[in-house]
Amino acid sequence: xxxxxxxxxxxxxxxxxxxxxxxxxxxxxxxxxxxxxxxxxxxxxxxxxxxxxxxxxxxxxxxxxxxxxxxxxxxxxxxxxxxxxxxxxxxxxxxxxxxxxxxxxxxxxxxxxxxxxxxxxxxxxxxxxxxxxxxxxxxxxxxxxxxxxxxxxxxxxxxxxxxxxxxxxxxxxxxxxxxxxxxxxxxxxxxxxxxx
Numbered sequence: 001x002x003x004x005x006x007x008x009x010x011x012x013x014x015x016x017x018x019x020x021x022x023x024x025x026x027x028x029x030x031x032x033x034x035x036x037x038x039x040x041x042x043x044x045x046x047x048x049x050x051x052x053x054x055x056x057x058x059x060x061x062x063x064x065x066x067x068x069x070x071x072x073x074x075x076x077x078x079x080x081x082x083x084x085x086x087x088x089x090x091x092x093x094x095x096x097x098x099x100x101x102x103x104x105x106x107x108x109x110x111x112x113x114x115x116x117x118x119x120x121x122x123x124x125x126x127x128x129x130x131x132x133x134x135x136x137x138x139x140x141x142x143x144x145x146x147x148x149x150x151x152x153x154x155x156x157x158x159x160x161x162x163x164x165x166x167x168x169x170x171x172x173x174x175x176x177x178x179x180x181x182x183x184x185x186x187x188x189x190x191x192x193x194x195x196x
Contacts, residue, residue, distance in 0.1 A: 004022065004023055004026040005026065007023075007026075009027060009030075009075035009076065010075065012024075012026055012027050012075075013027070013064065013069065013075060016064060017064055017065075017067065017069075024061070024064075027075065028057060031075075031076050031079060034076065034080070035053065035056065035076075035079055035080060035083055036049065036053050038080055038083055038084075038153060038155075039052050039053055039056070039083050039086075039087060041154065042084075042087045042154075043087060043090070048090070052083065052086050052087060052090065053083070055086050056079060056082050056083040056086055057079075059082050059086070060079055060082060074145075074163075074164070076163055077145065077149065077163050077164065080149075080153055080163075081148060081153075084148070084152055084153050088152075135182055135185050135186065135189075136148070136182070138181075138185055139178055139181055139182070139185075140181075142164075142174050143174050143175075143177055143178035143181060144178075145164060145174075146160055146164075146171055146174040146175045146178055147175070147178045147182075149163065149164075150175060157171045157172055157175070
């Protein structure tokens, strides 16, 4: 395991997929604080954050073992995306069961906040969220990544630049182009992102 400490993530993933459990241990230790910190910043409940952290790595292990991981040299952003999806699943489930903690709401979804608890209002907001996700998938990969990290993961441009190994100006530029392209897509597809 000592040899692994200086290896890049991509090499560790390959060793793990080949059956070396020690490689995964190094990956977890290397990224544990960032991933756990991200989850805790969204959940604000240590026990629940622990559960989601464990679930995140169960999904990571399952995906790696089933040979469905596409290596793009971006292991950490991929794991953070899994954690993000699990956090979102938690909030959706909490909303469905009627348990709501205002302090734990994700900032980006504040525009989806239920003012009236009507089924109609809920369905419209679900549709808006689905439309936004659909539009994001239409963007080039680098623009999708910066949108997901900035809006959904609430990372700073400095953090995005570090995680994607680009300059802050490049990260800002990608965000600018992503927003411009989203506006064009909204116009082209005549999508309405509001309730009225």
